[in-house]
Structure formats: structure tokens, C-alpha cells
Amino acid sequence: MAATLPILKRKKEKKMENEFRDSIATVNKQGKRNWIYAKRPKGELYTIRSIVSLLFFIVFFSLPFIQINGRPLFLFNILEERFILFGAIFWPQDFFIFGLAMLAFILFIVLFTMAFGRLFCGWVCPQTVFMEMLFRRIEYWIEGDAAAQKMLQRAPWDTSKIIKKTSKHILFFALSVVIANTFLAYIIGVKALGEIITDPLSEHAGGFAAMLIFSGVFYAVYAFFREQVCTVVCPYGRLQSVLLDKDSVVVAYDHIRGEPRGKFSKNEGDCIDCMQCVNVCPTGIDIRNGTQLECINCTACIDACNHIMEKVGYPKGLIRFASENGIATKKPLRFTPRMKAYSVVLLLLTTAVTFMLISRKPxxxxxxxxxxxxxxxxxxxxxxxxxxxxxxxxxxxxxxxxxxxxxxxxxxxxxxxxxxxxxxxxxxxxxxxxxxxxxxxxxxxxxxxxxxxxxxxxxxxxxxxxxxxxx
Ligand code: SF4
Ligand code: SF4
Known part of the structure; x- marks a missing residue:
């Protein structure tokens, strides 16, 4: 009997360790939405991410206006089957190139993810960039950081709350209109979009309806649906479990260094269980539980943990970019032969598609x-x-x-x-x-x-x- 007690204890601990896999952070036990109040991130990586996002915004909002020989640089007019890439027009006859480009793109994503994890999601996916770098920032600006947002949510509907909530949603909708119109410009072109905006409504009722629907969808996503797009809807996110392996480089917690976690005891690991990595996470997960589907590799937890490590005088990098094998063997991150091989394949693919585009007959x-x-x-x-x-x-x-x-x-x-x-x-x-x-x-x-x-x-x-x- 005495021997079975430790076994039962270990089983119970194991069960508790894995309990997080039975639910998602954004849904509570009653099946209702658990609203994520992510703490405002700050740190080196967040600064770099802000710069990358700024470049993204410049490219995204300016591309539809750039013309070459009177043609837009990019156009994806599905309705008229007219596609323009880098100023070159593609007709249905060219669809084999388009198909190949799509295949190359999918293969690119698969190989990239196998080698470098879900880096794309946190750094250049439009959903994350708009959410974290525009909408979330407006929210911090109007409602304050996570704690203030929680308090405001619980507060009665007084004048201050009404003003804050209304102004936030007005700004959210205005921004959604701008984003929706830019996406529409990629589909129908700036000229056609300008006509919808300036001509009498009766002449472009369909276009105006499309504009409103697009804006409404974006507003609903960024104001309410938010991280659910990444954790529940996005097919790329769902693919992670088959694409990642123990050599994939992801945002990872060094459990060997960090465990057992505890508050400043000599016998404990480096994790002081301050929960800062969880508080900043926009998808509400605890990265210390290991790689999870919900992690978009935004690196906010790396910044948060580095900040804590600096404060308590421990080396940075308790949470860092690393592979599971890298952490287990304590080897630093390096450009492995596998990454090199995948990078060569990616380069070849890109070259092949570029060659096909350039050598296309006029x-x-x-x-x-x-x-x-x-x-x-x-x-x-x-x-x-x-x-x-x-x-x-x-x-x-x-x-x-x-x-x-x-x-x-x-x-x-x-x-x-x-x-x-x-x-x-x-x-x-x-x-x-x-x-x-x-x-x-x-x-x-x-x-x-x-x-x-x-x-x-x-x-x-x-x-x-x-x-x-x-x-
Ligand atoms: S921020 Fe670092 S120290 Fe704090 S709980 Fe997370 S991993 Fe542990
Ligand atoms: S676990 Fe870290 S990297 Fe992953 S989504 Fe949360 S904060 Fe971002």
C-alpha cells in the first residue's frame, strides 16, 4: 500500500500537468469566452516587431497605389479573372504558373514552418500585425493596460466608461473601413474603388454593399473575435501539430533551466513563477507547458521573461527561440544542416517561379x-x-x-x-x-x-x- 502512494501521486501530478491540453485558454469551464486582457508588451523584440510592422503597413497601404505603365503593381480581381503580379497581367491561360506559384507558396510555408516554426504568424501575418500593432495599441491608449481594462470592464456604465468604450469602437470601425477598402483596392483596383466612393450610391450599390460587408467583418474580427482567428479558425495554425518536430525552432521555455519553478529558493530552477510570460500572451497560454497550437510565436513572453531575469540578476533567455532537442541537449541555437537544406529548397522554388514569371511570353x-x-x-x-x-x-x-x-x-x-x-x-x-x-x-x-x-x-x-x- 505504501509503495502505491507515490505512484498515485505521480499519476495525479502528470494528469494536472497535462490538464491544460483539455481546454483552450479563451474558453472557461462553463464553455463561455474567457476574454484575454494581454499586458502591454515591451522589450527588444517588441521594438523590432514594431519596426517590422511599420514596414508592413507602408507596403500594405501603398501597394495598391503603385502603378507600372498605367497598371497596378498587384491586382487580384477574382470577379473578372484578372490578376496582376509585379505589373505583369495574368490571364486564365497563365493559370498553370499561378497554380505552380501557389504550390510553391504552400511548400514554402510547410518547409519554413518545419525549420523555423510559426514565426510568420507573430511577425508578418496581417491578422496579428493589425490586431497587436493597431487595434491593441488603440485599446491601450484609450482604456489603459490590462489591469485598467479589466477594471473598466467591471465598472458601471458611467460617463467615463461610455466615452472610452464608444470612442474605442468608433476608432475600431474607422480603421476597419480603411483596411477593408485597402483590401478591396487589391481586388478591384484603386480606380474602381475611387469610383465607388465618389460616384452616386445608386451607381455602385453592389460595390458599396461589398465595402460595408468587408468593413463589418474586419470590425467584428478585431473588436470581438480577435485571437480566436489564430487559435480556432486559422488552418495554418491547425497544421502545426503535423509540421513541427523536436528540431523545429519555436518560442520555447527552457524547462531544464527553469524547473522546478518557485519563488527565489536556492533549490529551485530559474523560473520565479511570476506569471509575466502568461500575462503578456495575446492568446492567453502558459508557454511553460510546452509548444502549443495557440502559440503564434509573437515573442512577447520572451521580452517579458528577459525583463524579469534582468531584474532578478539571472541570465536572459529562459524563454527563447530554441528547438526541443536544443533545450534537451543544452546546445545553442545554430543553423542546422536541416535548416540549410530547407533554405536551399526554398531558394530553388523561389527562383523557379521567378524564372517562369520573367520568361512568360507577352x-x-x-x-x-x-x-x-x-x-x-x-x-x-x-x-x-x-x-x-x-x-x-x-x-x-x-x-x-x-x-x-x-x-x-x-x-x-x-x-x-x-x-x-x-x-x-x-x-x-x-x-x-x-x-x-x-x-x-x-x-x-x-x-x-x-x-x-x-x-x-x-x-x-x-x-x-x-x-x-x-x-
Ligand atoms: S516570466 Fe519567466 S520567470 Fe516569470 S513565470 Fe514566466 S518563465 Fe517564469
Ligand atoms: S506563448 Fe509567447 S510567443 Fe506564444 S503567443 Fe504567447 S506570448 Fe506569443
């Missing part, structure tokens, strides 16, 4: 042999096939295109105007014959190449088949 299209027709006899020595061509001009200038058979021995006869006109960023089409001498036809179905020329410069080429009588 004019593309499709050539189809007229359905239901075989071939036509041209006198005694030639055979012709009838084709239809559809062209897409991806440049900002109109083009006049000439077709030329690249395979020797034959010719192209365009019906009507010998040049096919395609307006800027537009589409054009034409009908033409390919005439081949019988002596060049050796098979029933041969592959031929048709060059697209603007003047003497080849701007594209297409392959198609030529149908002959056979041998």
Missing part, C-alpha cells in the same frame, strides 16, 4: 483546327487545313500580329486582314489556312509550329496538328 493563345473538317485539296500538289486562332495580349499596347509557318515548305493564308489586331490587355481572333505541298506530308497527322510575329520579332509560337490524306 502574347499567348490557342489554335484549334476547325471541328468536323478533314482537309481540303489545293490543286493537284497541295493540301490545306482550316484553323481558328484566339490570342491574348498581355501588354499595355495594341499589337498587330502576323502568322508564319515555322516548318519549311508551307504557307499561312489568313482570311480577311493578313494581320490579326489585338488591343492592349485584350483578346483577338482570326481564321486561317495552312497550305502544305503533298511532298511534305508523310503522315496522316503531322505536328506543325506556327510563329506569332510583331513586325520581324517573334512574340510567341503555338503547336498544332495538320491532317493529310496519309500515304
Amino acid at each position: 502574347v499567348s493563345g490557342t489554335i484549334i483546327r476547325t471541328a468536323g473538317m478533314l482537309y481540303q485539296e489545293r490543286g493537284t500538289d497541295s493540301i490545306s487545313n482550316l484553323y481558328r486562332i484566339k490570342l491574348v495580349n498581355k501588354t499595355t499596347a495594341a499589337v498587330q500580329l502576323r502568322l508564319k509557318l515555322e516548318d519549311a515548305g508551307g504557307s499561312v493564308e489568313v482570311i480577311g486582314n493578313p494581320h490579326i489586331q489585338v488591343k492592349a490587355e485584350g483578346q483577338g481572333e482570326g481564321t486561317f489556312f495552312i497550305v502544305l505541298p503533298r511532298k511534305h506530308i508523310h503522315k496522316r497527322k503531322s505536328s506543325i509550329t506556327i510563329g506569332l510575329y510583331e513586325g520581324n520579332k517573334q512574340v510567341g509560337s503555338k503547336q498544332t496538328t495538320f491532317l493529310g490524306p496519309g500515304l
Whole structure:
């Protein structure tokens, strides 16, 4: 009986240690929302994060206004299937590049996360950057730090509370309108957005409704839903459990150095159990419990703990960027062969997609042999096939295109105007014959190449088949 008591005690301790896994910090035992009042972070990393966020804001809010040759630098017009990346227009025909770019992007995220953890979430994800660097700051400015916010929440609805809460929500909504409009500018372009704002409401009722819906969604997210986006909704966050392993570098608590935690006892570890790391956490977790899905790697707990370590005269870095294996083996953070390998793959992927973007032809299209027709006899020595061509001009200038058979021995006869006109960023089409001498036809179905020329410069080429009588 005496021997079973320590076992039972250890089991109970183990159960208590893992209890945090049975619930999320933002929901209480009754299943209701546990509002997170995160203490205002400060420290070296928060300063760097603020600078990164400032750069993010400059890029995010200015990109829709930057134009190259009269085109926006970026446009993601899903409604009209028109996409512009770095000033280059993409049509549905280019979707294989878009698909590849998306695949490369997903692979990039997977590899990056396996090597460097969820760094993206805390530092450059728009949700976190807007929440922590704009909305949360407004809240600190109006309502004060976490303790003051809690007090205000419990206080009766007097004039001061009404003024504070109302002004906060008015500012939140105004900011949401600005963010929503900027996102809309990425989708429909600044010009179209300007028209929605300045023209009479009746002319753009749909656009105005979209603007209001977007603004309302952003306001609801930042005013009420907040960290739930990262902890409950975000699919990337959900993927962490399969992407991370013991070598992934994450924000981690050095349990070997910190445990057993306690308040300044010689026999204890370095963690003085001050709870500052928990108080600053915007997702409400205790990082000392180990890597958790809710951790967005914002590093606020690193700053908070470093501050405490400095105060009590212990070395900094009790919470730091480290891998589980790194902490267990007490080895400092280093650029491991795995990180190097993943970085090389990431670089190759980025180079491949960039090459595809740069080497994309300015004019593309499709050539189809007229359905239901075989071939036509041209006198005694030639055979012709009838084709239809559809062209897409991806440049900002109109083009006049000439077709030329690249395979020797034959010719192209365009019906009507010998040049096919395609307006800027537009589409054009034409009908033409390919005439081949019988002596060049050796098979029933041969592959031929048709060059697209603007003047003497080849701007594209297409392959198609030529149908002959056979041998
Ligand atoms: S801030 Fe540091 S010392 Fe304080 S509880 Fe967290 S880990 Fe322990
Ligand atoms: S545990 Fe630390 S890094 Fe993770 S979300 Fe909380 S404060 Fe940010």
C-alpha cells in the first residue's frame, strides 16, 4: 500500500500537468469566452516587431497605389479573372504558373514552418500585425493596460466608461473601413474603388454593399473575435501539430533551466513563477507547458521573461527561440544542416517561379483546327487545313500580329486582314489556312509550329496538328 502512494501521486501530478491540453485558454469551464486582457508588451523584440510592422503597413497601404505603365503593381480581381503580379497581367491561360506559384507558396510555408516554426504568424501575418500593432495599441491608449481594462470592464456604465468604450469602437470601425477598402483596392483596383466612393450610391450599390460587408467583418474580427482567428479558425495554425518536430525552432521555455519553478529558493530552477510570460500572451497560454497550437510565436513572453531575469540578476533567455532537442541537449541555437537544406529548397522554388514569371511570353493563345473538317485539296500538289486562332495580349499596347509557318515548305493564308489586331490587355481572333505541298506530308497527322510575329520579332509560337490524306 505504501509503495502505491507515490505512484498515485505521480499519476495525479502528470494528469494536472497535462490538464491544460483539455481546454483552450479563451474558453472557461462553463464553455463561455474567457476574454484575454494581454499586458502591454515591451522589450527588444517588441521594438523590432514594431519596426517590422511599420514596414508592413507602408507596403500594405501603398501597394495598391503603385502603378507600372498605367497598371497596378498587384491586382487580384477574382470577379473578372484578372490578376496582376509585379505589373505583369495574368490571364486564365497563365493559370498553370499561378497554380505552380501557389504550390510553391504552400511548400514554402510547410518547409519554413518545419525549420523555423510559426514565426510568420507573430511577425508578418496581417491578422496579428493589425490586431497587436493597431487595434491593441488603440485599446491601450484609450482604456489603459490590462489591469485598467479589466477594471473598466467591471465598472458601471458611467460617463467615463461610455466615452472610452464608444470612442474605442468608433476608432475600431474607422480603421476597419480603411483596411477593408485597402483590401478591396487589391481586388478591384484603386480606380474602381475611387469610383465607388465618389460616384452616386445608386451607381455602385453592389460595390458599396461589398465595402460595408468587408468593413463589418474586419470590425467584428478585431473588436470581438480577435485571437480566436489564430487559435480556432486559422488552418495554418491547425497544421502545426503535423509540421513541427523536436528540431523545429519555436518560442520555447527552457524547462531544464527553469524547473522546478518557485519563488527565489536556492533549490529551485530559474523560473520565479511570476506569471509575466502568461500575462503578456495575446492568446492567453502558459508557454511553460510546452509548444502549443495557440502559440503564434509573437515573442512577447520572451521580452517579458528577459525583463524579469534582468531584474532578478539571472541570465536572459529562459524563454527563447530554441528547438526541443536544443533545450534537451543544452546546445545553442545554430543553423542546422536541416535548416540549410530547407533554405536551399526554398531558394530553388523561389527562383523557379521567378524564372517562369520573367520568361512568360507577352502574347499567348490557342489554335484549334476547325471541328468536323478533314482537309481540303489545293490543286493537284497541295493540301490545306482550316484553323481558328484566339490570342491574348498581355501588354499595355495594341499589337498587330502576323502568322508564319515555322516548318519549311508551307504557307499561312489568313482570311480577311493578313494581320490579326489585338488591343492592349485584350483578346483577338482570326481564321486561317495552312497550305502544305503533298511532298511534305508523310503522315496522316503531322505536328506543325506556327510563329506569332510583331513586325520581324517573334512574340510567341503555338503547336498544332495538320491532317493529310496519309500515304
Ligand atoms: S516570466 Fe519567466 S520567470 Fe516569470 S513565470 Fe514566466 S518563465 Fe517564469
Ligand atoms: S506563448 Fe509567447 S510567443 Fe506564444 S503567443 Fe504567447 S506570448 Fe506569443
